[in-house]
Amino acid sequence: MKVLMFGWEFPPHISGGLGTACYGLTRGLAGLKDVEVLFVIPKAFGDEDQSTIRLIGANKIPVACKEIVFEGKEKKMDSLEVQSEIIPYVNEEEFWNLKSKRYAAKTQFVKTDEGMKIDFSGTYGPNLMEEIKNYALVAEIIAKENNFDLIHAHDWLAYPAGIAAKNISGKPLVIHVHATDFDRSGGNVNPTVYAVEREGMEAADKIISVSNFTRKAIIEKYGIPPQKITTVYNAVEPVSADQKPLFKKGVNEKVVTFLGRITMQKGPEYFIESAYLVLKKMDNVRFVMAGSGDKMNEMVSRVAQLGMAEKFHFTGFLKSGDVYHMLQMTDVFVMPSVSEPFGIVPLEAMQADVPVIISNQSGVSEILNHAIKIDFWDTYAMADSIFGLLNYPALAGFLKKSGKKEVGGLTWHHSAKQVLEVYQNLLNM
Template sequence: MRVLMFGWEFPPHISGGLGTACYGLTKGLATFDDVEVTFVVPKAYGDEDQSSIRLIGAGDVSITRKNVKFEDLQRKIEYYEVESGLIPYMGPEEFWQLKSLEHKDSSRYIETDEMGKLTFSGKYGNDLLYEIYKYSLVAEVIAKENDFDVIHAHDWLAYPAGIAAKKATGKPLVVHVHATDFDRSGGSVNPQVFAIEKEGMDCADRVITVSNLTRNIVIEKYGIAPEKVITVYNAVEPVSSELKNQMKKGVDEKIVTFLGRITMQKGPEYFIEAAYQVLQKMDNVRFVMAGSGDMMNRMIKRAARLGISDHFHFTGFLQGDDVFNMFGMSDVYVMPSISEPFGISPLEAMQSNVPTIISYQSGVSEILNYALKVDFWDVNAMADAIYALLNYPALSQILRKYGKEEVESLQWKHSAQKTREVYLEAIASVESGITEN
């Protein structure tokens, strides 16, 4: 079975969890002898790990020779200036930085280089929607040029590409929902993004969601038939032992950590309020908010107003080893997300032996037993859980001991196996002619 997979990014050139998840899944799929994956990204850098897949960069495909007319293109493409509310899946660290640079690209035409190739930045820029449509055009070409059995498109950025490939070849389409705009926007959905997402799900023969939480959103908000929506949970790559706990903390105080984008979706304000409550009862504890985002300044102000700034620290954006160093120093990890389709970071914390508190509003809470769970808005419960982990040793002990085991049992090959089953279903549904569309 040959899979043509469309994504937006691939390690090491990633800005968030989407690329990591795609990488894990393709590696898992590679353990099956009968599955062969061709992965397409807008821009390939050449240094990606291609041991388990073949990687194509859309920017490397020449389209003039394929008789795509430019006059047509100009009519086909609508160009949207990306609004400030739009934040694509987990990448936004860079998006936010780009935005704050007031990056403006006013090009209205598709430009090709002298070889007839489209140029892709491969980033989340202000002209994101423009890139997405460029990408879908190239996808059509790639689909016609390659031989495959099923199309797999990751998240809304790649849905148009998946749809184009399906229209060009009639092969079954599986779309993979890593997040919806309802998660990113906190309810005020961008209508253009919503339209792209819905079209992708409508055209798909099967929809994969990363949790039942997301599955329900897909069924209820996008009106997709429940029978074609299947949950396949993400997994996590095992970490090498030398990476773990490299750094020990320098203070004899407990450290409670929030790590993620400081945006509304992640619920940073609930973490601050909980910190305030805990600090009323004990003072040998410090709280750390690691990450950056559009709510950061507000959070700094809030901490100052509560008068806890001497025990509440902001680190800014952390990358790579710093993330594991931060976990190494932490006694408690909190993820108070308001809406988290899956949530990979609690798994990374648990891998690093850090007891973890997660919100019920996260997909990962559906599969974890050895994590404390609270409603994101229930600041009292969150504070209580933090206090208990810091004061009642048996609790953190049990979470540490069994949490690690639990996370290690979440393997990409299991996710891949389930994905493979979804492919077979999608292929069967197209062959028997009972597609939804």
């Protein structure tokens, strides 16, 4: 089975859980018999792990009649003549010259470099919507010139690409909902993003949600029939040998960590308020907020306002290796998310022998039995849980041992087998 897969990010160039999940799932699928994945991202940097999949960047694909050669895992593909109704232009003068001529109604003009390739940032910048549109244009070319059995598009940024590939190829489309704009915005939904999400859900032949929490939102907020949606939980990558040496804290104090984007969705303010309550009861503890986001300055100001700057640390964004090192120095991990479709970091923390506290408003709470669960807004319950894990070694020890055993069974191989079943059911319909 050949799968044409679209995603927005891929390690090591990631900004959160989406890229981590895409990497884990593609590795899991690669381990299954007779499954081949061609993974497409807007911008390939050249240092991505391609040991188990073929990966190409839309930024590498000419949008005019040019020869291209794909490098596969074991063999080269034949060179392809790319043809499309896209008219590339390099500068404004060329654009207006081309615009003055007559073209078919479907013709689209797109700015390229001298090699007729579209420049993608591959990030979430101010030109995001334009890049999503251009990504879909290139997706049509890729779908036209490759053989595959079905299409799999990850999250809303890749839905238009998935739809374009479906329209040109006639192959079935699976979309993977890692989050909705209701999660990211706290209910203050961007109508443009909502429209893209809804169009993707309606165009899809099957939908994979990362939790029943998300599945319910798809049904209630987007009006999608329940039978169209299958829940497949995320998993965690095994710890590699080079991550295992233990790092020392450098301080003789307990460490409590928040690790994630510092945005409204992740509930950083509730972590700070809980930290303040804990510090009223004990002094031998430090709090760490690892990550970056639009609420960073507000959180720094709140910590200063509460007078606990000496006990609170902001690390900024951490890369994957640094995440594990941070967890090695952590005594308690807290994820107080307001609306979390899944949440992979608690699994990584449990894998690192760290007891975890998670919100009831997270998808991962549906599958974890050995974690303390609280409502994100209940800062007193959060503070009590932190205090208990720091001061009762037997409780912390039980959650460490049981949690590590539990997370050992949450593998990407298992998740990939469930995704493959979705594929097979769709192709056999």
